[in-house]
Amino acid sequence: xxxxxxETDRYWNVLSLAPLCLLLFFLTxxxxxSLIYTSFFKVTWxxxxxxEGIGFQNFFDLVENKFYIPGVKNTILFALIxxxxxxxxxxxxxxxxxxxxxxxxxLSIFMLPILLPPIVIGSIWRLMYGFDFGLFNYLxxxxxxxxxxxLGDPKMAFISIVILDIWHWTPFSVILLITAIEGIPKDxxxxxxxxxxxxxxxxxxxxxPLIMPTIIVASLFRFIMSFKVFDEIYLLTQGxxxxxxxxxxxxIYETYFESDNIGxxxxxxxxxLILIILxxxxxxxxxxxxxxNAHD
Amino acid sequence: MTRFLSHSLLVILSFIFLLPFGWIASLxxxxxxxxxxxxxxxPISYGNFIKxxxxxxxxxxxxxxxxxxxxLSSTLIVLIVCSLASFxxxxxxxxxxxxxxxxxxxxxxxxxxPITFIGSWFVLANSLGLFNSYSALIIAHAxxxxxxxxxxxxxxxxxxxxxxxxxxxIDGASNYQTYFKIFLPLLIPGLFTAGIIIFLFxxxxxxxxxxxxxxxxxxxxxxxxxxxxxxxxxxxxxxAGSLVSLVPGLLLTIFANRYIVRGITAGSVK
Numbered sequence: 001x002x003x004x005x006x007e008t009d010r011y012w013n014v015l016s017l018a019p020l021c022l023l024l025f026f027l028t029x030x031x032x033x034s035l036i037y038t039s040f041f042k043v044t045w046x047x048x049x050x051x052e053g054i055g056f057q058n059f060f061d062l063v064e065n066k067f068y069i070p071g072v073k074n075t076i077l078f079a080l081i082x083x084x085x086x087x088x089x090x091x092x093x094x095x096x097x098x099x100x101x102x103x104x105x106x107l108s109i110f111m112l113p114i115l116l117p118p119i120v121i122g123s124i125w126r127l128m129y130g131f132d133f134g135l136f137n138y139l140x141x142x143x144x145x146x147x148x149x150x151l152g153d154p155k156m157a158f159i160s161i162v163i164l165d166i167w168h169w170t171p172f173s174v175i176l177l178i179t180a181i182e183g184i185p186k187d188x189x190x191x192x193x194x195x196x197x198x199x200x201x202x203x204x205x206x207x208x209p210l211i212m213p214t215i216i217v218a219s220l221f222r223f224i225m226s227f228k229v230f231d232e233i234y235l236l237t238q239g240x241x242x243x244x245x246x247x248x249x250x251x252i253y254e255t256y257f258e259s260d261n262i263g264x265x266x267x268x269x270x271x272x273l274i275l276i277i278l279x280x281x282x283x284x285x286x287x288x289x290x291x292x293n294a295h296d
Numbered sequence: 297m298t299r300f301l302s303h304s305l306l307v308i309l310s311f312i313f314l315l316p317f318g319w320i321a322s323l324x325x326x327x328x329x330x331x332x333x334x335x336x337x338x339p340i341s342y343g344n345f346i347k348x349x350x351x352x353x354x355x356x357x358x359x360x361x362x363x364x365x366x367x368l369s370s371t372l373i374v375l376i377v378c379s380l381a382s383f384x385x386x387x388x389x390x391x392x393x394x395x396x397x398x399x400x401x402x403x404x405x406x407x408x409x410p411i412t413f414i415g416s417w418f419v420l421a422n423s424l425g426l427f428n429s430y431s432a433l434i435i436a437h438a439x440x441x442x443x444x445x446x447x448x449x450x451x452x453x454x455x456x457x458x459x460x461x462x463x464x465x466i467d468g469a470s471n472y473q474t475y476f477k478i479f480l481p482l483l484i485p486g487l488f489t490a491g492i493i494i495f496l497f498x499x500x501x502x503x504x505x506x507x508x509x510x511x512x513x514x515x516x517x518x519x520x521x522x523x524x525x526x527x528x529x530x531x532x533x534x535x536a537g538s539l540v541s542l543v544p545g546l547l548l549t550i551f552a553n554r555y556i557v558r559g560i561t562a563g564s565v566k
Contacts, residue, residue, distance in 0.1 A: 012471040013384055020381035020398070020442070027439040028405050031416035038416070049419065093309065096302045108553045109310045112317065115545040115556065117500040119517040120538040123524050124316045127323065127531065133332055135319055171313070172560065179561045199298055221564055228409045231502045231517075235524055249411040249503075256415040257507055269412035276408055 032273075039267040045260065058267035068268055070243040071251040072275070074158070078247065079226035082165045087219050089166070090173030095203045097174070098181045107178070110171040118168070122235035125164050126151075129236070154244035157237050161245050164232055173218045180214035181207055216290050220283045227276060248272050317542065323535035331531045344536035355511065356519060356537060363515040366430065366505075367498040370437035374494050375487050377438070378445035382453045383475050387461060399446075406443035414507050421508055428510040436504045441494045444563045448493065451562035452486025453479070485555070492548050493559040499544050516541045 039058050041051040062068050093110070097103045113121060128135040129150035137147040150160045184207065192206050208215075230249040233239060239246035239254070252272065256265030323331055324345070330338035348356045385395045417436055418427070426432040456479060464474045502517040509518065520541055523534035549556065 009388070009471060013388065013390060016380040016384040016471075016475070017394075017398075019377040020446075023377060023435075023439055023442060024398070024401065024405075027417065027435065028401070028413065031413050031420065034416050034419070035412070038419075049423070093306075096305055099298070099302055100306065104553060106306050106310060107557065108549050109313055111549055111553065111556060112313060112545070114560070115496055115500075115549055116317075116542050117502065117517045117520070117545070119500075119502040119521050120320075120541050121316070123520055123534055123538055124320045126524060127535070128316060128319060167312070167316075172564075175557055175560050176564065179557065217564075224407045230409070230411060234502075235521060249409045252409075252411045252415070253503075253507075256411075257418070262415070262419065265415050269415060273408060273412055277404065280404065280407055 035266045035269050035273075038263060039270050041263050043262040049262075054263070058263045059271070061264055062267050062271060065251075065255075065264070065268075067239065067243060067246050067251040067254065068248075068271075071239070071246040071248045072272075074243070074245065075227055075229070075247045078158075078162065078165070078229070079223050081162055082169070082226060083219050083222045085162075085166050086170045086222060087173050087215060089170050090177055090218070091215065093170070093174050094177035094181055095207065097178055098207075099199070103178070107175070110174055112171075113168045114172050114175075118231035119235060121164075121168060122232040125232070126236050129160055151237055152241060154241050157241060157244045161232065161236065164236070165226075165229065168232070169222060173222065176214055176218045177211060180211040184210050213291055216287060220287055224276065224280060224283065227272075320535050320538050323531060324539040326532060326535075328530070328532045331535075344532035348533055348536050348540070354533075355514070356516075356540075359514055359516050359519040360540070362430075362509075362513055363499055363517075366433050366437055366513075366515060367495045369430075369434045370441065370498050371491050371495045373434070373438040374441050374445040375449075375491055378442065378449045378490070379453075379480070379483060379487060380475070382446060382450045383479055384471075386450055386453050387456075387479070388471065402443045402446055406447075410440055410503055414504055417504075418507055427508065428513055430513055432508050433505065433513055433515075436508055437498045437501060440501070440504060441497055444497070444559075445490050445494055447564075448490040448559050448562045449483070449486050452483055452489070456482050488552075489555040489559040489562070492552055492555055493563065496545055496548060499541075 038051075040053060040055060042054050042057075044050045044052070097106060100106065131137065131147060131149055131152065134150070136150065140147065149156060151157050188210070189202065189206060192202050197206065227248060229247055230253065233245055233247055233250050234253075237245040239250045248268075252265055252268045255261050255268055325340045325342070326338050327341045327343060330341075348354055381398070384390060385398065414436070417432070421427045421429070421432040460478060460482070461474065464478050469477070499515075500517065501515070502521065505515040505518045506521070509515065514522075516537070520534060520537045523530045523537060
């Protein structure tokens with residue numbers, strides 16, 4: 001049968017894969033190459049782009065840049081803290097949710113932060129964090145607590161962003177974990193009941209080991225995805241005060257679009273790309289190792 | 297007892313997740329003065345919505361149309377491109393390395409912060425004279441959502457039983473016929489799931505729209521951000537705009553939450 005269809009197969013294969021491959025080629029591969037190329041130039045706009053070769057200068061500038069390196073450090077710290085807290089909370093929620101029959105109602109409410117525009121979430125939280133007439137300080141005033149400068153104080157600003165991100169992305173892990181729990185064969189949990197498990201024992205001895213792979217995947221996936229954080233930072237702090245909430249995406253945006261420094265912006269992008277690919281590689285190694293351990 | 301505790305906990309959590317949206321909804325119906333005075337109880341005012349939709353300098357109605365147009369077009373592109381490719385890559389005999397390269401690169405692309413690419417898209421669009429055009433925006437949105445589309449559709453594609461495909465081949469159907477007459481109808485739930493998620497992500501996108509569009513083609517999130525960025529923040533209009541921009545997400549969550557859960561899971565766990 002393969003012989004009979006060989007002629008048409010070729011056409012079909014080429015035609016059906018062409019749209020995807022063309023899009024990927026022109027919008028991801030070419031831009032990637034152009035990024036690498038541009039990172040060795042000083043680019044100025046004068047009705048057209050003027051390129052002036054400056055070797056590795058952009059990469060030296062990047063190390064000295066006030067924002068980039070602190071941004072990388074902040075992003076990694078931010079990703080670590082938020083992911084750990086999110087997954088722990090999500091695990092607890094999923095375990096409780098699993099016992100509820102009409103959990104879809106709760107789940108729909110919990111899903112909202114993921115599905116609504118991040119920039120709107122940023123604008124809402126900006127209003128809530130407001131110093132003079134924000135919701136949080138208003139509520140605190142009833143408790144007799146002095147107003148907190150949520151976004152103005154460097155330490156507090158970082159914590160505020162972390163709180164927002166936990167609120168925003170914990171539901172994502174909840175969905176992954178509850179789906180994993182739902183996927184556990186019923187007879188395993190029933191066997192547990194026969195053996196006299198209670199709520200906590202079941203969670204600890206049965207559910208946790210069985211969904212461990214999902215817990216690991218959710219954590220690693222969220223860790224890498226945390227590098228994308230941008231919208232909330234853009235609206236809430238613009239990376240400030242100082243570099244307290246500077247993140248990679250925002251440094252690149254600022255350099256490329258606000259300061260019009262396309263060469264340096266490209267160098268930052270290339271460095272970030274390499275960093276992410278290295279992290280992905282490491283993450284994969286960790287994943288394989290953790291999974292092997294989880295099976296022991 | 298445990299039941300009661302669980303429900304109380306979940307109700308408190310629901311409250312925490314709903315609070316910001318309730319708060320913004322309440323602000324949307326307040327006058328600027330009541331917002332600034334933190335008056336919790338205040339006369340209900342529709343002024344913000346009137347300013348948003350009826351005032352001359354506001355482009356909000358136009359922004360909604362932009363968002364819808366860009367969102368629907370890019371979603372359609374992703375669905376066509378990804379269902380075709382996914383069918384060939386997962387259902388036909390094809391060189392193994394090809395599939396590995398495509399899926400591998402798409403996965404890497406999915407993980408990379410989009411801002412790293414948007415810079416060169418901007419330069420590309422500018423050189424082609426496409427800055428502030430719908431086509432640049434639509435293609436950019438389609439590209440950024442290709443990975444999700446491909447993963448979700450492939451997830452459904454793999455579930456279609458082999459027997460159906462074999463039967464088609466025995467009946468002498470060409471690949472063209474198998475795809476259009478057999479797979480596409482069976483794939484409708486998958487296309488629906490992917491479509492919802494991709495439309496929402498396009499509707500929600502801020503980073504691409506702010507960098508590739510200007511006043512004429514700006515989308516809703518960009519316009520909401522503008523209200524927050526002005527020298528004197530216009531809280532009322534910002535709240536009203538935010539509230540309107542929540543509508544598609546809310547509607548789809550209410551009416552299609554099963555699909556969304558499946559889409560989020562299929563799009564992330566490989």
